[in-house]
Structures are given as C-alpha cells and as structure tokens.
Amino acid sequence: MTATNASNTDWTALQQAEDMAYFKADLCCYSPESYSLEEKRGICNEMVSTSKAMLGAMRADFVQLPPELRSKLLDTLCQSRVESPERWLDVLVGEGDPLYREIGTL
Known part of the structure; x- marks a missing residue:
C-alpha cells in the first residue's frame, strides 16, 4: 500500500485499491456461493484496510495544512x-x- 505522508500520497493508487476492494465485495454479494469463507473474510478485511488507508491519508494531508486553511477546509x-x-x-x-x-x- 502507498505511504500516507502528505508529500508522497498516491491518491490514485489509494482510490483504485479501495474501489477494487468494494468491487470484489459486490461480486461476492452477487454470487456468494462462488467464494469460500476465507475468501469472503479476505474481501471484508481488504475493504476495511483500504478505507482506513484512505481516511488516514486524508487526515495526514489535513494536519499538514496551516491552521487557517484547516479551519476553512473543515x-x-x-x-x-x-x-x-x-x-x-x-x-x-x-x-x-x-x-x-x-x-x-476478521
């Protein structure tokens, strides 16, 4: 996964990873019998980890802003x-x- 330092965050990679995790979840919901319990667990864990990474990167970028910009953005x-x-x-x-x-x- 990409580092979440404000100076080198790869937002495209973070978004693609999160989108792929949720796409896999959609497929799993469409055909749950095609996935083992371990695969379903992995999909759930991937959804959580990619969303946490995205939110962590947002927070890291936010705290790097000057206080007046943080206030305006918030x-x-x-x-x-x-x-x-x-x-x-x-x-x-x-x-x-x-x-x-x-x-x-999980």
Whole structure:
C-alpha cells in the first residue's frame, strides 16, 4: 500500500485499491456461493484496510495544512452536506471514523 505522508500520497493508487476492494465485495454479494469463507473474510478485511488507508491519508494531508486553511477546509466540508459535520470532525480532527475504530480484521 502507498505511504500516507502528505508529500508522497498516491491518491490514485489509494482510490483504485479501495474501489477494487468494494468491487470484489459486490461480486461476492452477487454470487456468494462462488467464494469460500476465507475468501469472503479476505474481501471484508481488504475493504476495511483500504478505507482506513484512505481516511488516514486524508487526515495526514489535513494536519499538514496551516491552521487557517484547516479551519476553512473543515468549515467548507461541514457545510457541504456530503457527510455530516460530526463525521468530518471525527475523521479529520478527532479519533477517526467511528466505524473503523471499532472494526478490526476478521
């Protein structure tokens, strides 16, 4: 996986890895009998790990910004209605996405 340092984050690779993990999950849901329990477990773990990596990279980039830009970006995101303001606060300033704090590997 790609490093999550703000100066060398490969966003395309992170997004492609996450997209592929969720694509595999969609295939598995379409034909669950075609996958063993171990394969299903691997798909779930890949979904969690790629999403955590994406959120970690977002957070790493966010903390590298000057304080005034962090404040403006956070305000803009909270007003965007893309996600709830609470989620943006958790992901970028708090302890991370609550879902991924609780879910580990299977």
